[in-house]
Amino acid sequence: MTLVAALVLLAGLGYGSLLLPMPYLVAAPGVTLNTLGEQEGGEPIIGIEGADDYEHDGSLSMVTVQYAGGPDHRLNLFTLVTAWLSPSQAVLPEELLFPAGRSQEEVAERQTVQMNDSQTDATAAALNQLNIDYEAIPLVAEAVEDMPAEGVVESGDRVLAVDGEPVPTGTSGDDKEQLVGSAFVVEHVGDREVGEPVELLLERDGEETEVELETVEGESGSAAVGILIADDMDFPVDIDISVGEIGGPSAGMMFSLGIIDRLSEESITGGAQVAGSGTITSDGQVGGISGIPQKMVSARRDGAEYFLVAAESCSQVAQSAAYGELDVVRVETLTDAMDALETIREGGDDLPRCE
Structure with a gap:
């Protein structure tokens, strides 16, 4: 009877431990948005006033990561183990997204500010690329x-x-x-x-x-x-970018490319399906971000052929479940991205790839 009671107690403790809330997050593939496309109401994601704008085939999609967990909604061990075994998900320490002392509301506000700043920098970088003064x-x-x-x-x-x-x-x-x-x-x-x-x-x-x-x-x-x-x-051109509740700075490069395409008479993709992720500075420097493995899965799931990634993020590429299914192009500047798109548009294969 003592042995049976001990086994029951151990089983109960084991089961209970699976339900304990843990300070970890689960990162999963999120939504993709074609910056050349439209919002649900039919309005363009990139709205332009004060200049001629154009619509072209192809796509220049920003990609996202969907996070579960956080200080107010912690996940249990069973959920974390399940995610850890998934080829398309990742388990991350909570403090990577929620530094100590910051609430989820504060983090969300910060991500909104980063999104707004990235849109401003993306506009500046695009206008620089197009030789438009501001x-x-x-x-x-x-x-x-x-x-x-x-x-x-x-x-x-x-x-x-x-x-x-x-x-x-x-x-x-x-x-x-x-x-x-x-x-x-x-x-x-x-x-x-x-x-x-x-x-x-x-x-x-x-x-x-x-x-x-x-x-x-x-x-x-x-x-x-x-x-x-x-x-x-x-700016001499009014550019309004609307992506709903998505936050963070990682779509900057794709915003810049989307703006350039909308302001160019000729398509910069040549009809190709292109996705990517990377921050942007006003002078066109592309910066690395996290979540590339999940973002590549999102891109491939939604039909992308090419994935533009900041050189700083190349080390993450081989970790993706979509590795080998996308043509991953390494870029350091907006000019690099434009050069790569020109090669794609002309049917070339001499692209700078992540090693």
């Missing part, structure tokens, strides 16, 4: 606590010059490499030895003021003063 005015969003800029700069300050060198605000279509606005400020502040001071000319309430700040080591290891800075963009 203005980017660098404004201080806030000063970071316990950093040199705290108490010296204020939200809304416009940065006019760095070390006496005026900040360019107007882009030049003939020079895509020219840094303007906040990109110029960040580059020139960081381009010095840590500890070396920097002089900033600011405009505040219509008056100019010059400040000198000591630099410290920033998160990237370069010199920093603790200013969060963003550009007030003035």
Whole structure:
């Protein structure tokens, strides 16, 4: 009877452990949205006013990852083991998406901000690629606590010059490499030895003021003063991107390509079914993101032939259940992506692929 009772107790404990909530997430293939397509109500995902726009065959799809779990909805061990055994899902530590001390609502708000910022940067990058000029005015969003800029700069300050060198605000279509606005400020502040001071000319309430700040080591290891800075963009074309409740910055590259296609008389895909994922900066740099294995499954499921991926994310490609079923193209810049699409459009095979 003691043995039977012990076995029953062990079985109960084992079963109960399967139902215990665990601090892990499950990542699964999510939805795909063709940036050249329409929303449910018939409106284009990329709406354009103030310029001629065109509709073409083919697709340039952004792809997503669907996450289950989180601090408020933790999954049990049985669900996690099932996901771990699935070839198309992944089990991840909860803190990767929900840092300690942040609620799910705060994370969702942050992802919304990232999505909005990515759309602005995607528009800027696309206009640069098309040689269309615009203005980017660098404004201080806030000063970071316990950093040199705290108490010296204020939200809304416009940065006019760095070390006496005026900040360019107007882009030049003939020079895509020219840094303007906040990109110029960040580059020139960081381009010095840590500890070396920097002089900033600011405009505040219509008056100019010059400040000198000591630099410290920033998160990237370069010199920093603790200013969060963003550009007030003035575009000559009104571009509205609508993707519902999807958040995060990873669709930036595909937004840029979608905008370029809509503003181009000729299709940039040649009718091919293309998907991809990667962040974008206003000067066209494509950055890596997580979730590539699941996003590749989403892309293949919905008919993509090619998948554009940031070079930084190439290490994830072989982990996908769709590995070998998609032609995966490695890109580092928006120009790389455009060159790859030209090769695809012309029927070539000389594409830069993830090794």
